[in-house]
Amino acid sequence: MAAPPPKRKAPTGASNLTNSRKRQKLQKEKVKPPTTSATKKDKKVPQERKKVETVGDVPPQPSEKVKKLTPLDSLNWHNVDVPDQLDDYEGFFGLEEVDDVEVIREADGGKITFRAVGNRAVKPQTEEEEGEEELEVTKKLDVERNEKASSTYDIVKEALNATGNGKAILEDEWSGFSDVGDEDNGKAEGAEDESEETIVEKENRAVDGEKTKLEKKRLKLEKKTDASQTISTTPFAGVLNEEDLDEGVDTAEWQSLSLAPATLSALSYMRFERPTPIQRAAIPEITAGHDVVGKASTGSGKTLAFGIPILEHYLQQPCPQVQTEKQETTPLALILAPTRELAHQIGKHLTALCNQESFSGPRIATITGGLSIQKQQRQLSTADIVIGTPGRLWEVMGSGHGTITKLRKIRFLIVDEADRLLSEGSFKEVEEILNALDRTQRTNEDAEEADKEDERVERQTLVFSATFHKGLQQKLAGKSRPSGDLMSQQESMEYLLKKLNFREERPKFIDVNPESQMASRLKEGLVECAGTEKDLYLYSLLMLHPKTRTLVFTNSISAVRRLTPYLQHLNLPAHALHSSMPQKARLRAIERFKSSPSAILIATDVAARGLDIPGVQLVVHYHLPRTADMYVHRSGRTARAEKGGSSVIVCAPEEVMGVKRLVAKVHVQSGIASSAKYSIRTVDLDRRLVARLKPRATLAKKIADVGIAKEKGNATDQIFAQAAEDLGVEYDSEEFEGTMSGRSGRGNARKKKEREERTVGRDQMGVWKAELRELLGKRVNVGVSERYLTNGTVDIDALLRGERGEFLGMVDGLGFDD
Numbered sequence: 001m002a003a004p005p006p007k008r009k010a011p012t013g014a015s016n017l018t019n020s021r022k023r024q025k026l027q028k029e030k031v032k033p034p035t036t037s038a039t040k041k042d043k044k045v046p047q048e049r050k051k052v053e054t055v056g057d058v059p060p061q062p063s064e065k066v067k068k069l070t071p072l073d074s075l076n077w078h079n080v081d082v083p084d085q086l087d088d089y090e091g092f093f094g095l096e097e098v099d100d101v102e103v104i105r106e107a108d109g110g111k112i113t114f115r116a117v118g119n120r121a122v123k124p125q126t127e128e129e130e131g132e133e134e135l136e137v138t139k140k141l142d143v144e145r146n147e148k149a150s151s152t153y154d155i156v157k158e159a160l161n162a163t164g165n166g167k168a169i170l171e172d173e174w175s176g177f178s179d180v181g182d183e184d185n186g187k188a189e190g191a192e193d194e195s196e197e198t199i200v201e202k203e204n205r206a207v208d209g210e211k212t213k214l215e216k217k218r219l220k221l222e223k224k225t226d227a228s229q230t231i232s233t234t235p236f237a238g239v240l241n242e243e244d245l246d247e248g249v250d251t252a253e254w255q256s257l258s259l260a261p262a263t264l265s266a267l268s269y270m271r272f273e274r275p276t277p278i279q280r281a282a283i284p285e286i287t288a289g290h291d292v293v294g295k296a297s298t299g300s301g302k303t304l305a306f307g308i309p310i311l312e313h314y315l316q317q318p319c320p321q322v323q324t325e326k327q328e329t330t331p332l333a334l335i336l337a338p339t340r341e342l343a344h345q346i347g348k349h350l351t352a353l354c355n356q357e358s359f360s361g362p363r364i365a366t367i368t369g370g371l372s373i374q375k376q377q378r379q380l381s382t383a384d385i386v387i388g389t390p391g392r393l394w395e396v397m398g399s400g401h402g403t404i405t406k407l408r409k410i411r412f413l414i415v416d417e418a419d420r421l422l423s424e425g426s427f428k429e430v431e432e433i434l435n436a437l438d439r440t441q442r443t444n445e446d447a448e449e450a451d452k453e454d455e456r457v458e459r460q461t462l463v464f465s466a467t468f469h470k471g472l473q474q475k476l477a478g479k480s481r482p483s484g485d486l487m488s489q490q491e492s493m494e495y496l497l498k499k500l501n502f503r504e505e506r507p508k509f510i511d512v513n514p515e516s517q518m519a520s521r522l523k524e525g526l527v528e529c530a531g532t533e534k535d536l537y538l539y540s541l542l543m544l545h546p547k548t549r550t551l552v553f554t555n556s557i558s559a560v561r562r563l564t565p566y567l568q569h570l571n572l573p574a575h576a577l578h579s580s581m582p583q584k585a586r587l588r589a590i591e592r593f594k595s596s597p598s599a600i601l602i603a604t605d606v607a608a609r610g611l612d613i614p615g616v617q618l619v620v621h622y623h624l625p626r627t628a629d630m631y632v633h634r635s636g637r638t639a640r641a642e643k644g645g646s647s648v649i650v651c652a653p654e655e656v657m658g659v660k661r662l663v664a665k666v667h668v669q670s671g672i673a674s675s676a677k678y679s680i681r682t683v684d685l686d687r688r689l690v691a692r693l694k695p696r697a698t699l700a701k702k703i704a705d706v707g708i709a710k711e712k713g714n715a716t717d718q719i720f721a722q723a724a725e726d727l728g729v730e731y732d733s734e735e736f737e738g739t740m741s742g743r744s745g746r747g748n749a750r751k752k753k754e755r756e757e758r759t760v761g762r763d764q765m766g767v768w769k770a771e772l773r774e775l776l777g778k779r780v781n782v783g784v785s786e787r788y789l790t791n792g793t794v795d796i797d798a799l800l801r802g803e804r805g806e807f808l809g810m811v812d813g814l815g816f817d818d
């Protein structure tokens, strides 16, 4: 439980060793590791808390131990609220703590056990545990309600007739179904000095509240269990059905897939009226037990194409509803995803499908880097569906607890975004995982041959992506023979495919839209500008799309770091996302991007695949995608689920031909040779408009660059100061800079510029910021007679009506400028 040492925060303006030492000492005093005293609650009542770390090295009497030992999983673990200044400390994300627990160490210092010493130590009942109790109360309520039903109905009817105001009376009647009782109950818990009478009253109210809650839940359950049922048994049928209509959709179009009523009810609740083409094609093959390789365009619903069959299989298992959160289990499915974000998203998507009140769904664990390994081990041990990124999953698998043995029994192995997973960085871990999943370790070719039959595992393998290059496609479809030279780099993917160990000789290959990998409602365009003006054109493009959720892709982390403050200084709500950010900050960036319809996310290709963020209307390729596939995946973040969207590439004149070829390649019809007919259209931004935006863009860039140079300088200074301290020598940053500036070498001009930028003082920055504020406050008027865009994508009539008048410099209330 000991917290790892915190990284030091870079001090501002370190100039010599003495100061640096002082600062470090100060920091050591200020920034303490997030011990369990980190939460706000704790700060208020520190004396009440008894921590795992701080309590009880003294072994208790044996009799006591026997009486009160508490199993680890029954303890009431909860997340440590990591203070903001510790944002960068990856290891702390997912740290858990527990109160009112005594740690008991065996005399030889070996085994550790726990003993609950207070109320907060043990988990409260989970919903599942409450389930049986709830069922009992629900049954009782049913009986009571049936008895009361006719009289209540009469009263309501009478009242309605008397007032003629049905709505008001019905609302009055419904107030009985609110959670008021619970609120009161909550207050009662906090009160200390209560008469017995008050307590009894409150208890009664609490029971009423509980009944009310159960009644509400039961009514919901009634509605969802049978989505097609329109006749309600309750006397409030009319009122309830209005709500019903609001909650579910007709699922008649799913009927042909012969899904369980529970699955249909979940789909109805998610408002998915019909299967998408990939779902319609893949679900029957998977439920029939086949291995499947599925290809369908981005945003076409591939997650549920494999998620629904997993749920179906789960529901067919005997009594899945008796499982509780903490019961150990053997997982049913393992899903491999290439990035943390995608893994979490799949987790959320499947949770939305499986976490229904009408049935007890499978438990889902998401295993990714950046989260505590112990917590993930616990989650994995009780999960029915495990979703993971290869690196962390392999780490967790390797940490014991019989995880590998359990995972060998999975019924489904899913490889999502397969082409990336099988061919890029994660190769080694994927190989290890696949090796471990095989029941027998192969020792030599003969043994392999002999064991072939045994190795035909029970599990189904499902492979999905929007892009499969032709060679891979053929190999997956079983149309080409693997080469003998398995370990060569070129054949690595083929090698992994072999490792996938399909149970069938030829998996079913489903390609629902061979003619295009791109979403049908996607519009593509190209903005041409000088390489040095890309920042300005990006800004202009964003200004022409105000209040538009936009994703900007770059090829480097440094570009993300540079563009984000640049756009923020221009009052645009830009957020950064790249792989060097701590996991917590990555998830937060995505949440912020999701939560505002006008947000802009500046990202590397870490966001290119699979991310399903609703309402992204515009994708901008600030840097050219490195491959045609990457163009497909980046552009696929918009125009998802049959919605519209645009994808715009910003490129220099010398890049145009290459871009056109790349885009045409994507549009080449499958099976037809390279006769690319598609030509991406050029979007001409009005150059006068761009020219008028230039002063503010230049100023914002200057301010942002100075900020970055200073930050970089401070970080470097900190490193050198630390190195000097370790070596026991004096370090003077100014003297050092002077020495360095005399040197020649690669990247010198940039370094020189950065050095100059670091010398810009606060006053100068203040002047520039004031100037920028003034410019941003001004309306850039090009006059209604002038055209804003020459390609006609702007509604000139709307401009004339003043509807888009706000776009020039009046981006409101974004609060990034300081």
Ligand SMILES: Nc1ncnc2c1ncn2[C@@H]1O[C@H](COP(=O)(O)OP(=O)(O)OP(=O)(O)O)[C@@H](O)[C@H]1O
Residues within 6 Å of the ligand: 271, 272, 273, 274, 275, 276, 279, 296, 297, 298, 299, 300, 301, 302, 303, 304, 465, 466, 609, 610, 611, 612, 636, 637, 640, 641
């Ligand atoms: N049957 C359906 N009807 C309507 N919407 C659906 C249906 N199935 C899935 N969706 C929605 O479509 C969106 C895209 O789904 P999903 O993320 O599974 O796409 P994908 O094909 O995996 O995309 P990508 O290739 O980019 O990873 C999601 O928001 C999902 O909720």
